[in-house]
Amino acid sequence: MTQPQSASRPPSPPRVGLFVTCLVDAMRPSVGFAALKLLRDAGCRVEVPEAQTCCGQPAFNSGDTADTAVLARRFIEAFEPYDYVVAPSGSCVGMTRAHYVEALADDPAWAERARRLADRTYELMSFLVDVMHFTPAGVKLDATVTYHDSCSGLRELGVYAQPRALLDSVSGLSLMPLEGNDVCCGFGGTFCVKYPAISNAVVAEKADAIDRSGARLLLGGDLGCLMNMAGKLKRKGSRVRAFHAAEVLAGMGDGPAIGEER
Amino acid sequence: MQEAPMSFKARAERALADPTLKLAIDRTTGTAERKRAVAMTQFPQFEAARECGKRIKDHVIAHLDHYLLEFERNAIASGAKVHWARTAEEASQIVVSLCRQAGAKRVTRVKSMLGEEIGLPHALDEAGIERVETDLAEHIVQLGGDRPSHIVWPSMHRTREQVSEMFKRSHRAPHREETIEAMVDSARRELRDKFLSADVAISGANFLVADTGATCTVTNEGNAELTTTPPRVHIVTAGIEKLVPTTAHAFAMLRLLVRSATGADVTQYTTFHCGPKQPGDRDGPEEFHIVLVDNGRTRMLREGLKEMLRCIRCGACMNHCVVFRQLGGHVYGGTYPGPMGAVLTPVFDGLKSSRDLPHACTLNGKCQEVCPVDIPLPTLLRGWRDRSWREGLEPASMRVGMGLFTFVASRPRLYRLATAVAIRVMRLFSRGGTVRGMPGLGAWTAHREFPAPAERSFMAMYKDLEKGQ
């Protein structure tokens, strides 16, 4: 994060490569379409590179450095041509932005390419606010919501104020504080299936806190965490519904929530 | 106390099923978290102090040989005897033989995690030397016949109700009122005369001050002072990473340590021990020994774990760890629990028997955020995962699965096809927006619903849209 973000005037209109992330691609395309809409509304020329798949985070966090390097190189090749790379996920962007250089450290040429790409890769909401200085217009949703700050976005990228600033422009929406908003939900990628009992204990506490917030909607910026929390909320019979914040910002907050029949 | 050879997961499940344990953990870590948060609001210089603390530690670690020799020189000049121990066994044997030379029947101990690390309680018990734990929490651990579960609050796993019962069962004149004060009094009555009649006192050190040869210990109960003053012999055991160049550096570290551990500005007692009793001194030990312990620390320097040597054992990382707060300390199976323990235990016990520890972590980064010396705990834990993978300790299913996934994910067309198939299969098992009873998803669906995927992937729909345009 060496480049001063506000000083980097976007080439107009900037050419953005949208990385929808493997989870959004397979599980909840609406998040991808929401991102697409928001980026276009913000004045970007958005393209969705056909060659994108997965950023390699599962391999990286499993200690499988060889497979990580394979997927990291693939990703870099696919996204290098763009002015910016944007994804609706703090954890995937954390991976490309904070860890690719490390994962490709053995190969200086690739590490250098990774470094150059990292500087242009952004989490969706921080890109909209920090780079595009964008405010969504005319979005309305009568709801009390609460926000979970997913760990990678929060700690690796400093995403905290941006989603709140964007949500502030949605009329009718009121944000309720969430106790332990910055405490991990217990998802942790493969952690949740490698250590299901521990993960469950963690997400159970999170779900209780969400219920206590009094909000009707849970929002966040990472689909993995949201699926974990939404799945737990539903299992415990909570009435809180979960959306990716991008969906609400793109005016899709009245559609089916995560885990609801379409 | 040897843990039965139970797997990490089995230990975890046992802990998760124990509501009393959870209550005890929540009380201690919750209080610690709240107090630290308050302390931080009153300590705006925290970031600067942290940077400074980190630099002090890094400097010492980079010049360990220099400071060790300086410390030894000055300690000897003050009249102390300095011993070097390469391993845990060597260290505890040195202590046991010093006790024997002193003809000790009873020794008092001040809590020190290094003592636990080198197996000192066990070694003393084996040698038939009566061991009196003078720290209240360690006294509770000793009465319970178990091991510390937290590096700052060793008896964190016991609720006060449980402690009350233990005291009533074993103290000579137990408390009658159910108040903390009455219980502390009970322990005081039980321990006080033993403090005074011990032959040898054994303590740890929070810092070793190179330019004076002094050792520094902090406590809140004053037991360190009371323990180490009356006996004839005082033995300090300390890891070699405890060095700081000067007393001023010790205080700089202390500001970080105390706020991070208990949220207080200073500990009740901060004591510097510098050599044995000198002519004219009113009290103090006749012999003062310092045992400097390596036990894997120089290996950590070589093996990419240098940053871990900054650790000042404040416990903040575990107080803020979602996993620790569900499991408590015993599940970790080593001397040190929580995030720092998950980094250290593989060093002491080998990765093979402890590979679960670096994996049972969501890598959420909170531990590093609160660490007063900014140790990149998630990175170090991931380092162990890399090593575990390299050394073939990960299950075959994982290795094959990851290889297969990478094969597919590096071929976009094949990947689209695989995604379409996966969506189909998941939808076959879907009802009411939820995937149910699908083989392979059990670990997830045992505890929460798995949201059903949309009919088609983003990439498939996007492609159609593009074509239509």
Ligand code: SF4
């Ligand atoms: S790793 Fe950091 S937070 Fe944890 S005990 Fe050591 S110094 Fe404290």
